[in-house]
Amino acid sequence: MRRADCPAWLARATICISLLGTSLSAFALPSFDEVHARWHSSDWVLLARDGEPLQRTRIDHSERRGDWVALADVSPALRQAIVVSEDKRFYEHSGVDWRGAAGAAWANLWNTRTRGASTVTMQLTGLLDDDPQRSGQRSIAQKAGQAVNALWLERSWRKDQILEAYLNLVPFRGETIGLSAISMTLFGKAPSGLNDREAAVAAALIRAPNAPYAKVSERACRILRDMQAAGQCANLGGFVQLAFARPAPATLSLTPDDDGLAPHFARRIAAEVHPVAGTRVRSTLDARLQRFARDTLTRTLLELNARAHPRNVQDGAVVVLDNTTGEVRAWVGSSGALSGARDVDAVLALRQAGSTLKPFLYAQAIDERRLTTVSLLDDAPLDLAAGGGLYIPQNYDKDFKGWVSVRTALGSSLNVPAVRTLVMVTPHRFAKTLTALGLPLTQSGDYYGYSLALGSADVTLLALTNAYRALANGGVAGSTADLPRRQAAPGDTATRAAQRVFNADVSFIITSVLSDNNARTRTFGFDSPLATPFFSAVKTGTSKDMRDNWTVGFTSRYTVGVWVGNADGTPMWDVSGVSGAAPVWAAIVGYLHRRLPSAPPAAPPGVMQTRVTFENGIEPARDDWFLRGTQTPLVALAADAGAAVQRVSTRGAVHIGAPTDGTIFALDPDIPASRQRISFERASETSTLSTWRLDGKTLGHASRVPWLPWPGHHLLELVDADGSVADAVHFEVRGAVARTPGTGTGTGTGTIAAPIASQRPTK
Known part of the structure; x- marks a missing residue:
């Protein structure tokens, strides 16, 4: 057969x-349903708040299974x-x-x-x-x-x-x-x-x-x-x-050629909940907002690095918080393929804060009733003794504006007025306030010194954005949330009780400044990305040598923080407060409020609005907000206001005010030598004719003489009309910054060799 x-x-x-x-x-x-229910992938999946998958992370390495x-x-x-x-x-x-x-x-x-x-x-x-x-x-x-x-x-x-x-x-x-x-x-x-x-x-x-x-x-x-x-x-x-x-991917992507929408946030969640293979964890992220924030950051960085005018900026990060709940709505940890360190989560990286700390400084000064928003501060050259040298803050544009109000000083991010304010508040007390806001300061205020006013402390984007959320919430600081509150583990140490840091009245006044486009015009002009068609309060910051650029601000519903820079710390090229992070910030808040209104907060009962006039036209008349009992309808300079910022000396009628004896200066390698100057100043005006003499050579007779520094040891003398030496000091100029242990690396941090112009302006 x-x-x-x-x-x-x-x-x-x-x-x-x-x-x-x-x-x-x-x-x-x-049954079929039982088989289906028992199936699980080799990955765990991060879900958006609406259940949309955002990120896959492989856990089971014995087998590779998808959904x-x-x-x-x-x-x-x-x-x-x-x-x-x-x-x-x-x-x-x-x-x-x-x-x-x-x-x-x-x-x-x-x-x-x-x-x-x-x-x-x-x-x-x-x-x-x-x-x-x-x-x-x-x-x-x-x-x-x-x-x-x-x-x-x-x-x-x-x-x-x-x-x-x-x-x-x-x-x-x-x-x-x-x-x-x-x-x-x-x-x-x-x-x-x-x-x-x-x-x-x-x-x-x-x-x-x-x-x-x-x-x-x-x-x-x-x-x-x-x-x-x-x-x-x-x-x-x-x-x-x-x-x-074809190389096997580390994880099964949700879409081809896409490593997911939130890789850094997924790592954070994994550390919190320790998911197993097949787990699907619902987070607080908004998938559409996450995608928009990521794409906006990428597009802005590509524009900044256009071939015609490259700006040397590869990295960035974005955080969006819900004001009321603290829930994270967007978390973009890097610029992805544009970055040379794409695995580094820039949301959690410590970077210098720049001018983003100034709102908290002025809030403390107003809360302590040392200042009001119409108080006048002198934006003029200032040098303060620090660690054997001089701390010499400068503004971003290397220009000084003279007498300005606190509203203008904060809105236009002027540096010298901020330092003068910190002298009143003291670095020690200001550092305690920043810590109460949740900023991760690792040292005491005395360590940072007066440079703390200009953001010499290292902060994270998440902590800084959450600190601004405290202003949005009337001065109350609280923790952020990555998971819906009902999913948070019992006793979660990441959740801390809300704490009042500023009076609600003070928070309202600072918010009124940060939302005032007129107050920004001295530095930013009228037309900048910071001017939104709806209510928003915002501040920029740039650290020393343009290594970090920030824009952080809030609307009635959300607080948004953006950082751009380079993960390796190299400086950017010609990236200002409004050309780096600000366009990303403006696009994101515009997206958030494309259909959602944003209205300014209602005035609390502890504040009142008063018409203010400035004598001699220092600033135009305006309506301004005050804590009750501090209102000032007329603002005028005291007759001795000029003398108030000069040094007091017990020596003879003619003597040297700056530099002090034994000062060591250092040339800043990041500023062209031809643009660096040391100012020689008399301590007070006098009718007696006196002459400046440096190393035996006559320099001039003015009360203040700028000098192009030259490395070496020098003898500066102030000579009377009869040729006798009325005062003399010795100082040294070194060719590079010489830092000493414990001086930090912040913008303008005091050094034994005080940089002549290293107090790089921030705005």
């Missing part, structure tokens, strides 16, 4: 005989390739292909190598009871048991459920399990997008998962012929070889 004439009853008989030596009872078959794929999301080409390859009569049989089994049984009698008779349903039962599916080596009894289980499965599952479960459970190549994983790993696309050639290659891997590419391409070509697509066999070997050479 010929093998071709072998009747189907022979296959049935063979199975029945085999069953005599094995159990007739099928194992407890799970469960519904049959409707599998390309028709792959469904066809699986059927023609593994089970041509899948839609006809009831679990066992008796015709195929008969042929296999007859071939086995004649010792002929032939394809096994396992159907897709039989293979699925092996996957469900964890049989050695990958080896393909089974006894007749095992195959008979599979057949019985397949018959039972076909009676309780639909065909589409069987094929769907099979595609998700079947091993493909190496550690890759299921269609989702092989599709993204081998072809870099979702299963719904597989074409005929890709489908044939995937189907070929089921029979021989770890075969060399030549064998896989040969089998894939046979599948293509069965699919009536033989034309796709051309250059199939090269295609398979390239697919095998």
Whole structure:
């Protein structure tokens, strides 16, 4: 009898005989829903607040599995390739292909190598009871048991459920399990997008998962012929070889060529909740806002680095907080592919704060009733003794504005008035205020000295943005939230009780300054990204040598913080407070309030508005806000106001005010030498004619003489009209900054060798 004439009853008989030596009872078959529910990927998934996936992170490294794929999301080409390859009569049989089994049984009698008779349903039962599916080596009894289980499965599952479960459970190549994983790993696309050639290659891997590419391409070509697509066999070997050479991604991306929307935030969440494989964690992020913030940051950095005018800025970060809850709505930790340190989370990196600390300084001075927003401060050259040298703050534009009000000084981010204010408040008390706001100061205020007014302390973008949220909330500082409050772990140490730092009246007054576009005009002009068509209160900051550029501000609903710079600390080129971070900030708050109004806060009962006039036209008349009892309708300079900022001396009528004896200056290597000056000043005006003499050479007779510094030791003398030396000091100029332990690295931090012009302005 010929093998071709072998009747189907022979296959049935063979199975029945085999069953005599094995159990007739099928194992407890799970339902389709149970199998689906038990499935989990090898990753955990970060979800947005609305449930949209944001980021995948692999945890299980023993197997690579993606999400469960519904049959409707599998390309028709792959469904066809699986059927023609593994089970041509899948839609006809009831679990066992008796015709195929008969042929296999007859071939086995004649010792002929032939394809096994396992159907897709039989293979699925092996996957469900964890049989050695990958080896393909089974006894007749095992195959008979599979057949019985397949018959039972076909009676309780639909065909589409069987094929769907099979595609998700079947091993493909190496550690890759299921269609989702092989599709993204081998072809870099979702299963719904597989074409005929890709489908044939995937189907070929089921029979021989770890075969060399030549064998896989040969089998894939046979599948293509069965699919009536033989034309796709051309250059199939090269295609398979390239697919095998594709680097395996660290995680199964949600979309091709995308490593996710929030990789840095996902790491933060993982450290908090310790998710296991298959976990899906819902966070506070807004997916659309996260995507917009990321894309806006990338676009702005690309524009800053345009070939015509490159600005040498590669990195950036964005944080958006909900004012009321503190929930994080957006967290962009880096500029991604633009960055040379894309894994560094710039939201949590310590960077110098620049002028972003000034609102808190003025808030403290007003709260202590040392100043009002109309108090006048002298924006004029100032040098303060610090650590054996002089601290000499300068403004961003190297210009001085003379007498200005506190509103103008803060709005236009003038440095010298801020330093004068810190002299009143003291660095020690100001540092305590910053710590209460949640800023991570690692040293006491005396360590930073007067440079703390200009942001010499290191802060993180998250902490700084949350500190501004305290102003938005009337002076109350609280913690941020990464997870919805109902998901937060009991006793979460990251959550701290709300703490009042400023009086609500003071917060309102500072907010009125930060939202006043007129107050910014001295530095920023009328038309800048900081001027929004709706209520917003905002401040910029730039640290020494343009290493960090910040814009932080709030609306009635959100607080937004943006940082741009370079992760390695190299300076940017010509990036100001309004050209770096500010455009990103303005775009994000505009997006947030494209349909949501933002109104200024209502005035609390402890403040009152008063019409103020400035004598001698120092500033235009205006309505301004005051703490009750501090209102000042007329602002005038005292007759001795000029003398108030000069030094007091107990020496003779003619003496040197600056520099002091023993001062050591250092040339700042970041400022051209030709633009650096040391000022020699008399301590007070006198009618007595006196002459400046340096190292024996006459310099002039003015009360203040600028001198182009020259390294070395020098003798400065003030000579009376009769030629006698009225006063003399020795000082030294060094060629570079010489820092000493404990002086810090902040903008204008005191040094033994005090930089002549190193107090680089911030705004």
